[in-house]
Amino acid sequence: MCAFTALILALSTAPLGLAQTASTGALTGITRDATRAVIPGVEITLVNMATSEARSTVSNESGSYSFALLAPGTYRLEAALSGFKTAIQSGIRISVTETTRLDIQLEVGGLAETVTVEASAVMVQQESSALGRVVTETVVSNLPLVNRNFTQILGLSAGITVDVTHAGELGRGSGGQVTSRTSVNGARSFDNSFQIDGIDSNDFEASDGGNTAGTAVPNPDAIAEFKVQTGQADASFGRNAGAHVNIITKSGQNGIHGSVFEFFRNEALNANDFFFNKTGQKKPVVRQNQYGGTVGGAIKRDKLFFFGSYQGTKQLNGLAAGKARGICNSTISSPPLTDDRSAAALGALFAGRAGQNGGVAVRADGSNINPITLRLLNMRLPDGSYVFPSPQKIDPSLPFARQGFSAFSVPCTFDENQYMANVDYLQTEKSKFAVRYFRATTESKVSFQNSANPPGAPYLLPVNHHIISLAHTYVLSPRVFNELRAGAFVAPWRQLIQTPPFSLSELGIKPPAPPYDIRYSINITGSYVISYGNDKQQPQKNFVLEDHLSWVRGSHNFRFGGGGTRLHSDVIDAWPMASLTFQSFPDFLLGLDSAGNGSPFSNIFSSSYATGPPDAQMRSWDGFGYIQDDVKVAPRLTVNMGLRYERLGHASDRQGDDTNFDLNRANPSPPAGGTLQGYVVSSKFNYLSPVKLDPPPGVTRLDTNLVIKGKGQDTFSPRIGLAWQVLPSRLLLRAGYGTYYTHPIGLFYFPLGGQTRSSIAPSGQFNAGATFQNPFPPAPATYTTDRHTWVWSEPPYSPTTTNTATGILSQDFRHGLTQQYSLNIQSEFANAFLVEIGYVGSRMTHLSSGISANQASLASPSNPIRGVTTNTVANVRDRVRIQGFQPTGISYIDSIGTGWYNSMQASVTKRMSHGLQFLTSYTWSKNLNTEAAKDFRSGRGGTIPGDQNSAKQRYGRSELSRDHRVVFSYLYELPGLAGKGLVGRVVGGWSVSGVATFQTGSPLTILRTNANNVYGITAERAQVAPGCTRANMVTTGRVQDRLGGFFNANCFTTPPVIGDDGRATAFGNSGVGILNGPSQKNVDMSLVKKIALGSDETKHMEFRAEFFNLFNTPQFANPETNSSSGNFGQISSTSVNPRFVQLALKLSF
16 A cells, blocks of 8 residues: 555656546647647637537646546637647537547647637547446437436446346336346445436445335436446545446536427237236236426526426336336236135145145145134135135146246336426636536335235335535636535435235234234245235435545646545334245145144244334444546556545444344353343443433443444555557557445444344244244233334343344444456547457455354264254254354344456447447356355345355355346437438438347256254255256256246255254255356337428427337246245246337427
């Protein structure tokens, strides 16, 4: 680090790269004469052609000139010097975050003489090693965008892996949320950073459930351009290690300009979904009207400008499934259930069938079917349909557990209104103010909470976005520029779920925490899920203040900057629901405890709940400071160097009610009376509570306002890169290295905030006493149903407690670190083509990792554990790390993960000429990590399958990996035929554009739910059957012919028995990501007819017909990968929409 700093200081004394920020660009070049000799002292004026804003400078002794902190747009440049003709270049495009290079050649002559040319900037990036590209307004407005969501364009670049966007997603879709599964150069999907007009627009929660605010999504007609930086971002960028996406919205100009538009969808224009066709269902309803307009102009010419935008969206959607913000159809596999729900009929159908773990079977006369099950199966919704509907189609040739199949569509609704108001004020030639405000209010009525839900449990999801930005740009001198920016991102959202048609008490089930009749979920693995969640609200706010200074000195351009962000994020009134899981339909029918069914296990595999509604009010501070130097070391060599300091603060509860569990403070062998040793609270514990309470005995009060040690909050990130023009022709070698840190996500911290809540989650042998009538262990002695009343509700743990569970964050938790490195070659030819090919790699450490920290160890006579020398299913509780908790009872988040990403990336770009522009991107990559293939989007909860103590055993391909990916995007203006008047208007003005995506399938890891695991970890990987190789596992043929068995299910079996009881098994030996899911091959296309309105080209009418999945190619979702499920190996849904058609009419002026 010292050597790197010294290098910066040494080079700063050398005899021009350029300054830009997240919302500005820059221009640089050299003034020369006809002999290529440099000319100093040239007076250069740059004028914004939209607003007439002018800047002036003089080329220095080496002929270099530069303009920093320029608003993106089109400019005109004039260069004048006595003895030479005045050179004028127009059409200079300045793009966000990029430095445009434009060398000027002066001809001998008089100043009154002018030489005017249309600028043609070089395509190779001579000033920077950063990876990525600018997306212009032309691309944004012409490509067919699903739901008019600009984030779809991210996937056009090399190095980015993302699923094909489903045009049937509800509302704006998953773009801008972690559920979009967008991975950039191996980074996780929550590791991308979005800025709109220089203000962070990032979702702190970053949940993989989809019901979060996500980033804001302005409509395409309001976007001027945006930059997608995929790697080697300079020191002015931080917070995340994935993409840095910088969106610039439109500004006003001297002339009035704007648009009015309407986009229209109706299911009558669409093809039907593959599985709806399969079950004879009609096309789901998909109707959308998206309408609005923009207008911009000058309030006072050359001084004060405005721009406004509105877009309204109304959607009725019965197709969306399994994606963010809305599930509007579901598919369910089930046994061949009929409408005869009598005990006798059910007994005849299920006679002799026992639960997943053996034991008593269903009697032929149905006399041992649980009365609660009979009540549930015969319950009806207000519309008369069964809560558990009979299958729509029965196929006797399939295994009994999945002979029935149903596809349901209940249209969701989506209603959004978004507004934008922008004002620019050119106070003087040196001073400029810019104000930006964006607001979007949405409300969705979502039909299903889970893609295996039958109809009957809708919920409302209101989401709002507000972004406000105030920026001041000031030219202190021709070589010193400053930008000050302040703003806020506010994104509250709520979840309002319909009251269940019946409560636990009404079913005859004893509630776990009376008097509150907690809501619930009933899950039958591989089949029905009946879920009634709870209301929730989560307001989040970011307040930002930052400043950036650019100073041109000789061949250097120095940039200095710093700022801070205050983050507020709350979770209020989200009482967790109770959950019951049955591993098979016979288990659901019987509902017996282990004594009743004659096995070590209850028919209820797991039953979980938590006491108390959370009231987490999390707060944190972030801050940064950086220095960046872009120096022209030689005429053909630019070096980029920077150092960034960043404080990424850990979040803590404003109320002082954080609670955590420290494994090192816990008592591994607690006393019989129980203990709370290991629980820790912050120094400001309970300080806002109306009643001041000390923590109970055994709980440790720490001396900080966090409940972790707070490691790694202060970070330093060196960045270095070079761009070397190898030959005088446009051939460029670029290389770079930098370190980047990952901002923590909210779900790491939320369970620590608010008052303590007891989490009860017994499963497997620890749930042996559960019956359907009384499935839940008793609640702790103290708990509350009022979030405003504070109590301690975590129960003491002891050798006899088996139901206690807790979610904890490691005391040593720190932020993830990514080292990025790249080497590539760019070559420009024919003044229109750019070819780029190179290597991009990443090394990731301190990745957030979720494990169960209480896995049992193996005992032996030479290594007894609490006196136990054998290994059986029954004595797992005695072999765990901390007695009193289940093996899966301590969900532990630590930063111990590692990952590697290696890729070859290539692209061919053609800029617009002869009516054609295109981009082809290819990525060949491998993304590996130690997180058992998990993206770990949600950050908490659940168990990584397999050995929790072995990173090597969890190592494999990330679920975000796609080995090969090709994307081709294009815009082609069809040649007009000869003719004027009406004929010319009809046959001219046509264009086509589109995106074609071809990518291999995502990795599949074969799992198993195993209650007999000797280590007590019920979620594991399956065992490979003897003699099976990968070649035996893979099946061939069309995917649609393999829906019932996408891979060879017979290649996977139960792990071998190693226990002394003849039942306890080892972990399965199948690897991580050993198979691939279905590939994706998708083509979207837009056909546009433009009709000029008069001689002014800016005034025209545009008719669009957009086709998503043009060839109606079925593209299937991944199969069921849990070998314990009745649907193992089966594909029951598609991942991409059938062919959709969208029509639009747009007036531009």
